[in-house]
Amino acid sequence: MSNGGRMVFASDIYSIWLREMLRYVRARSRLVTSLVTPLLWLIIFGSGFSSSLRFGGPSGTTNYINFLAPGILGMTVLFTAIFSGMSVMFDKEFGFLKEILVAPVSRTSIVLGKALGGTTQASIQALLILALSTFIGVKISGPLGIAAALGLILVTMIFIGMGFVGLGISIASRLDSIEGFQVVANLLVLPIFFLSGAFFPVTSLPEWMKVLVNINPLAYGVDALRFAVTGLHTYPLMLDLGVVLGFFVLMTILGSVLFRNVR
């Protein structure tokens, strides 16, 4: 179907975003379950290893729970974002996508609206995790000060959120069944998560693993988040932000292009 050179309007993006948020608010049970898993990781792994280990990299060390917390934030954003691509699948399945596709709205506006919706949800969830984690001993102790650290956390989350929703929408655009989407998304999510440095420092890994970590955009996101929380980092901050920004732009373009062919 032709896009007819349609313009991207902020009002269209806002309308699409608003609907995603209304649906999110309606599904309160989903919000609760999506908080439980990351908190369990953090409490059990974090407290378990904290008792005996100190972690870090070339720039210093910290206790494990502080080391793990940024990784869990990254995980929360990754999972919520990719699976929000599922909303495209649901819209297809229940026929609502037709209503959106015949409206005089550009495909790019639809993709941006959905990506912003998924990112907002991912950020809300990650910020809730961060707030709750302070009760189990996680401290923002980096060199930036609380306000700047929170700013950096938010910016990083938005970039990786937009990137992974874009990836989710790209997958959803190419698939016809919800089951298929789940299979593909799960196949992608676990390696991305495990190889992001969320659990362990990536400086002294075997070469083959290092390569995989270095091409993983989430590794840079987690690195920036870890810098904000603990002051520790593997890559320069500007490289971190550059990579996640590039990932966001690339995935948004990919999502828009693939979504154009959706019927």
Place this chain on the structure above:
Amino acid sequence: MLNAIETRDLVKRFEDVEAVKGVSLEIKEGELFGLLGPNGAGKTTTISMLCTIQKPTSGSAKIYGHDVRKEPDTVRRLIGIVFQEPSLDDNLTGKENLDFHARLYKVPRKDINQRITQVLDLVELSDKANVIVKKYSGGMKRRLEIARGLLHHPKVLFLDEPTLGLDPQTRRHIWDYIEKLNKEKQITMILTTHYMDEADQLCDRIAIIDHGLVIALDTPQNLKEGMGGDVVTMKVSSGSQQLKTRLEKLDFVKSAQLVNGSLRLNVDHGETAIPAFMDVARQEGITVPSIGLREPTLEDIFIKYTGREIRAQEAEGSFASFHAPGRR
């Protein structure tokens, strides 16, 4: 005057099938126009092209002079669509569904609430405005979709099988809304259906479509009168083919068809034809357990043009679509 809809030799070819084989239509402003035909006849494909959902393979289609291929955005603002399959967000309230639609169609912010109230009143759903759509009945969902189709004040409203799967009472209700909208708001409406009574009751003009072609086009009245005379139906225990061959030769028999084992004969005057038919049957030694006389219906016209009963097609069609959803 400018036609509301004009198509010329509209063709849609999919990889292996030609779903629409050259449809030319002129539909006037304010008309309630019906596309009648069995499932798979090409009705939905024709509508999809008019609604800019599918691109024509060849030929042209214009809505108020705007080409669907060259000006899809202008066309979309001129039309409202009620899809065959449900297309509401079940997790939002009726009002939220309408609000979303109004925003996407750029209804001025200050008018949105007033228009939502108006269209909800029209379909009598005002008291359900803030109820989640999941809790609506099938008929209520359809009404909400009709209301949504009207929200941006379209000049043409497309209704694709608007009463499919609804109970008879709800169907009547939906008919009332459609008639009211057409008469009061002067909205041009294109409606597809495979229900004969629906087309007969509602439409100003009807195009009968079969295998991607318009095979008849007129008012329901003219179609029926054009067929002329009466329809005699004879139940025959055996030898129906033999009897058909004999009766066809009578000069007052305009046409004869065998439908589900009974004979359907179109004649000028039923009253005089029946005794003649009985004589022939007796000569041939064929018993006729029952014989009936009535005025022609659209069903008879459909049979006359296609040689088949639409209901038999319908059963066949829904069986096919059960195995291959999304083909339509």
